[in-house]
Amino acid sequence: MNSVQPYSIGLVFYPGMTALDVIGPQTVFSALPNVQIYRIWKTSEPIITDDGMVIVPDMTFSDCPSLDVICIGGGLKQAAIENDPDLLDFLRKKGSTAKFVTSVCGGSVFLAKAGLLQGYRAATHWTMRQGLAELGVEVSTERVVIDGNRISGGGVTAGIDFGLTLAKILWGEDAAKLAQLLIEYNPAPPFDTGSPEQASPELVQTALSFATEHLDLGRVVS
Amino acid sequence: MNSVQPYSIGLVFYPGMTALDVIGPQTVFSALPNVQIYRIWKTSEPIITDDGMVIVPDMTFSDCPSLDVICIGGGLKQAAIENDPDLLDFLRKKGSTAKFVTSVCGGSVFLAKAGLLQGYRAATHWTMRQGLAELGVEVSTERVVIDGNRISGGGVTAGIDFGLTLAKILWGEDAAKLAQLLIEYNPAPPFDTGSPEQASPELVQTALSFATEHLDLGRVVS
Numbered sequence: 001m002n003s004v005q006p007y008s009i010g011l012v013f014y015p016g017m018t019a020l021d022v023i024g025p026q027t028v029f030s031a032l033p034n035v036q037i038y039r040i041w042k043t044s045e046p047i048i049t050d051d052g053m054v055i056v057p058d059m060t061f062s063d064c065p066s067l068d069v070i071c072i073g074g075g076l077k078q079a080a081i082e083n084d085p086d087l088l089d090f091l092r093k094k095g096s097t098a099k100f101v102t103s104v105c106g107g108s109v110f111l112a113k114a115g116l117l118q119g120y121r122a123a124t125h126w127t128m129r130q131g132l133a134e135l136g137v138e139v140s141t142e143r144v145v146i147d148g149n150r151i152s153g154g155g156v157t158a159g160i161d162f163g164l165t166l167a168k169i170l171w172g173e174d175a176a177k178l179a180q181l182l183i184e185y186n187p188a189p190p191f192d193t194g195s196p197e198q199a200s201p202e203l204v205q206t207a208l209s210f211a212t213e214h215l216d217l218g219r220v221v222s
Numbered sequence: 223m224n225s226v227q228p229y230s231i232g233l234v235f236y237p238g239m240t241a242l243d244v245i246g247p248q249t250v251f252s253a254l255p256n257v258q259i260y261r262i263w264k265t266s267e268p269i270i271t272d273d274g275m276v277i278v279p280d281m282t283f284s285d286c287p288s289l290d291v292i293c294i295g296g297g298l299k300q301a302a303i304e305n306d307p308d309l310l311d312f313l314r315k316k317g318s319t320a321k322f323v324t325s326v327c328g329g330s331v332f333l334a335k336a337g338l339l340q341g342y343r344a345a346t347h348w349t350m351r352q353g354l355a356e357l358g359v360e361v362s363t364e365r366v367v368i369d370g371n372r373i374s375g376g377g378v379t380a381g382i383d384f385g386l387t388l389a390k391i392l393w394g395e396d397a398a399k400l401a402q403l404l405i406e407y408n409p410a411p412p413f414d415t416g417s418p419e420q421a422s423p424e425l426v427q428t429a430l431s432f433a434t435e436h437l438d439l440g441r442v443v444s
Contacts, residue, residue, distance in 0.1 A: 018249070019245050019248075019249065020242075020245055020246065020248075020249040020405070023241050023242055023245050023275075024242065026241075026242075026273055026275070027240070027241065027242040027273060027378065029273075030272070030273035030274075031432075037273070037274060039275060046278060050252070051248055051249060051251075051252035051259070052252075052259065052280070053245075053248070053261060053277060053280075054277065054278035054280065055275060055276065055277050055278075056268060056276035056277075056278065058274070058275075058276065105406075125406060126406060143408065143410045144410070154406050154408075155404075155405065155406030156249065156404075156405040156406050156407075157382060157405050157406055157407045157408075157409065158406055158408075158410075160379060160409070161409065161410045161411065161412065164411070164412045164413070165412055168412065173413075174425075176412065176413065177413045177415040177421070177425055178415075178425060178428055178429055178432065180411060180412070180413050180415045180416050181415045181416065181417070181418070181421045181425055181426070181429045182377075182378075182429055182432065182433070183242070183377065183378040183379050184327075184347060184348060184376050184377030184378050184379055184380055184416060184417060185378075185379045185409075185411050185416040186365065186376075186379075186380075186411070186416025186417040186420065187379065187382070187383065187407075187409035187411065187416070188365045188366070188380075188383045189383065189386070189402060189407050189408070189409065190383065190386045190387055190390065190398065190402070191386070191395075191398065191399045191402050193399040193400075193402045193403045194402050194403065194406055194407040194408025194409070195403070195406060195408040196403070198408065199399070199403045203396075203399060203400060203403055204403070206400055207400055207403045207404055210253075210400065210404065211404070
């Protein structure tokens with residue numbers, strides 16, 4: 001038994017989420033000592049991610065204890081959930097007591113919809129920057145943004161950088177470095193197309209068309 | 223309807239697996255057109271990953287159609303499964319007809335146990351290099367290794383680089399570049415500790431102690 005109360009980290013798992021958004025940081029946290037991770041949804045019924053994977057949440061909104069960290073990611077089908085009153089109530093409630101209120105990718109839109117990001121700088125998936133700004137958030141193009149106790153990561157794979165950043169804050173630099181070594185995070189991107197600033201205008205346009213089609217949204221930035 | 227037969231990609235989902243190993247590439251493949259992904263295990267009963275997440279496979283060994291790509295990842299608890307005759311039979315059977323026989327992280331050990339990697343070069347998680355070599359595989363420290371129709375990635379996060387590499391081969395460079403942009407793979411590792419070659423000897427030793435404890439194995443490399 002560890003005598004220290006573990007850090008409790010709550011990840012919201014909702015239908016249509018992008019799994020990697022929060023599984024990136026989850027993997028980082030799992031390489032750290034003394035942590036309790038909850039995968040939280042309204043019920044314990046399985047959810048289906050936007051890439052078709054079936055995951056069973058292990059904590060419900062109503063049973064969830066207080067959290068040190070609340071985190072929500074984005075998803076190709078997040079629009080259907082963004083105004084869910086139960087979810088926004090849950091985020092507000094846990095956000096009011098959590099040490100850190102956090103998001104990855106389009107998750108920042110949920111936080112903004114819950115009123116938790118106005119007056120803060122935050123990151124999001126690049127296709128959703130305008131949508132987040134329209135909610136009154138100061139949008140940053142940084143990969144990970146720390147503003148007070150709000151920490152947000154950019155799109156999808158930024159969750160790994162976000163996770164290591166939060167690990168440094170909560171567990172210290174040595175532990176975060178250890179986590180990076182254990183998950184062999186020594187990335188070798190095969191192309192220089194990982195951000196709209198790097199990619200060609202044509203590729204950005206193709207990606208926007210894909211995103212518009214799959215997000216089924218009118219808010220995608222052009 | 224797309225008139226072209228989709229690429230069928232089978233990911234083995236087993237109890238004790240590291241989710242990110244295969245969810246990294248799964249996320250890449252999901253950003254590509256015309257793909258059918260199967261998450262495969264003996265039964266459709268939920269499996270629990272090594273970080274405690276409950277995932278429901280959507281395809282069984284006995285029902286699985288022929289695959290263009292068979293892929294298996296590693297896991298902190300993979301030792302308990304490594305000699306499973308049903309799994310090794312399944313890998314051999316699908317491996318004999320698949321266009322590509324692939325792995326991420328400790329997944330290469332499963333391929334080797336099934337006799338699918340002897341005579342090939344392959345990558346694995348750095349703590350398992352010696353174990354893989356002892357199975358008669360030519361172990362590489364590269365992040366992604368292509369040797370004939372065997373493709374393997376190094377530890378955990380290398381699955382993303384592996385996924386993009388395979389995407390380039392199957393869908394072409396433009397499609398792979400698009401996938402990289404959509405998942406915003408523009409990594410910003412906070413530390414230079416992502417491989418044992420970069421990390422300090424002390425950190426490597428700490429990581430080996432962690433791995434030995436959690437892997438519950440005697441084969442971890444010193």
